[in-house]
Amino acid sequence: MRLGKIINTTGLTKKYNKENVVNEVNLSIDQGDIYGFLGPNGAGKTTTIRMLLGLIKPTEGQIDIFEKDLSANKISILRGVGSLVEHPSYYGNLTGLENLEAISRLLKLGDKNDITNILQTIGLTESKDKLVKKYSLGMKQRLGIGIALLGSPKLLILDEPTNGLDPSGIQEMRELITKLPEERGITVMVSSHLLSEVDQMANKVGIIHEGHLIYQNRIEELRRQSAxxxxxxxxxxxxxxxxxxxxxxxxxxxxxxxxxxxxxxxxxxxxxxxxxxxxxxxxxxxxxxxxxxxxxxxxxxxxxxxxx
Missing domain, CATH: 3.30.70.100 (Alpha-Beta Plaits)
Incomplete structure (x- = not known):
């Protein structure tokens, strides 16, 4: 079944000490989108993402994911969501392959064929037998996405995945993200504070500033404004x-x-x-x-x- 809206929020608000960190945000993300969630540091991106992942409760508003209310269907919804927030978790003394296998067993997923496919998707097939503690930062970030892909999620949420990467690592991450909708049928929401990065991988963009969603449209509309x-x-x-x-x-x-x-x-x-x-x-x-x-x-x- 094809879903229309993968993420839809209405009046999403989070207050800390009576201050609105996120203020009445209405996100709209369709199936197959790569949605660039853009804003300066401290704009409310991570707080919004944490609410979408059920890690913190909204003060007000509603979150619908897969056209279901997150507050009433949290467990079933989050089974279909993969995420990478801040730094990925991994076992440094295990190889990339062993990390995926171990976490797959912990989550009771157990599909070795999918692990092989994931390694190909994240570009770590040749490094699968290398200890993760010897991986570069970019390789660790890609492994983190690979872990998030276990269980074949329909939605992948990434919070600043290119932070700290060198230009080569940023390019590898960008190429990985852009092929996910076509290769694995995944909708992607990726946050960033760099519009130039979002421009090269997203088809839709939302700009948050001081907790307010001040812009949301197809990326072509922004490009038209720069003509x-x-x-x-x-x-x-x-x-x-x-x-x-x-x-x-x-x-x-x-x-x-x-x-x-x-x-x-x-x-x-x-x-x-x-x-x-x-x-x-x-x-x-x-x-x-x-x-x-x-x-x-x-x-x-x-x-x-x-x-x-």
């Missing part, structure tokens, strides 16, 4: 704007007297410049401006601070 724009400085803003609007372009004039166009095609920009010049408008400057995703993220969090 390049053309800035024009001319001698007569009013007439130039009329000319451009008559040609069908949507324009915006900022406080510095610069016309902004949502356009980046070279031929169209050349046409615009020629049109203005032929109408006796002096074009002083044409500039392409593109906001990075990080700038958009900072703008969103700044707007939230201004509102509060």
């Amino acid at each position: 390049p724009k053309i800035h024009l400085r001319v001698n007569d803003l009013g007439i130039a704007e009329i000319i451009l609007k008559n040609e069908g372009w949507s324009t915006d004039i900022n406080s510095e007297g610069i016309i902004t166009l949502d356009e980046s095609d070279d031929n169209k920009i050349a046409y615009i410049a020629d049109k203005l010049i032929r109408q006796q408008i002096a074009v002083y400057r044409i500039q392409e401006k593109k906001r990075s995703l990080e700038e958009i993220f900072l703008d969103l969090t700044k707007k939230e601070e201004d509102i509060s």
Whole structure:
């Protein structure tokens, strides 16, 4: 059976000493999503994740996972959830394979074929007989995900899985996460404070800031906001704007007297410049401006601070 919503929260709130650490958060994660849960350190990401995993109780609100109320179906729901929060637990004096086998026995899962598949998925097949205490940090993180995959969960929740990794380890982790929905049919929620990381693996993003979910949408919408724009400085803003609007372009004039166009095609920009010049408008400057995703993220969090 295909589920619509894997995670759906309504008014999710957690208070400590009467202070809202998480404030009325409404998460919406569909089956097959890689959901990037983004926010600065201390924004409320880990507290939210701990509530989703049943580790702490919400002060207010409801959590539905697999379209069931977590508070009423906690044990059955969590059987279908794998997680990696903070540092993975493992036995350093055992090999990677032995770790998976031992934990599989403890959880009474006992599927050796799946352990073989997990080792392939996490890229540790060649290192399965190496003692885990000799693993690199990236290998230990991937083993932690492998342990979370035992029992074939339908949902995997990862809290800052790239923290402390070198660039090579970050790339390996990113490649692992992006293939999980297709290879194992898993929905993934991954938290991070780096938008650049989320951009490279998520298809949907939620941004939390000071406990508030200030943005939630497909990652393409954020990328659309970062699309390049053309800035024009001319001698007569009013007439130039009329000319451009008559040609069908949507324009915006900022406080510095610069016309902004949502356009980046070279031929169209050349046409615009020629049109203005032929109408006796002096074009002083044409500039392409593109906001990075990080700038958009900072703008969103700044707007939230201004509102509060």
